[in-house]
Amino acid sequence: MIGGFVDKHLDSLDDAAIAWVERLLEENDVDIMAWVIGTAPCPDAYRGPLFDAMQRLDYLTIAR
Template identity: 40%
Template sequence: MTETREAMIKRLRMRSMRRGIKEMDLILSAFADAHLASMSEVELAQYDQLLAENDHDIYGWIGGQFAVPDTYTDLIGRIAHGAHGVTRPA
């Protein structure tokens, strides 16, 4: 059985809200609310893959502390764009 687009977006939104660290809850929930509905199937699959990564790694990529893997460069850039003040003071 394949997952519908609506079910996938709902699942990704929930996974964005229930992370291991509060900062990631805030950052990814805001991103999910603003962007998931308009993302392509390929972008949704990549975001799903990103959510399987370690929260501390994702947080470091967004905050610029760690080099971003090529696979996620564009996606992390989009997420980081809306994360100012959460990853480091504005």
């Protein structure tokens, strides 16, 4: 999930956004997924435009 997000948005991420992603990577993958899909509340430290973009899930390819 995070890899797909970074792959799509890397060219537009500034230093602050990269630091945000690096902090997020320290969290448990299961927690991140729950926050993104909305089954658990996202901590305030991660709320904002980057998290909103991550919740759109438009960076994931779903094979059908």
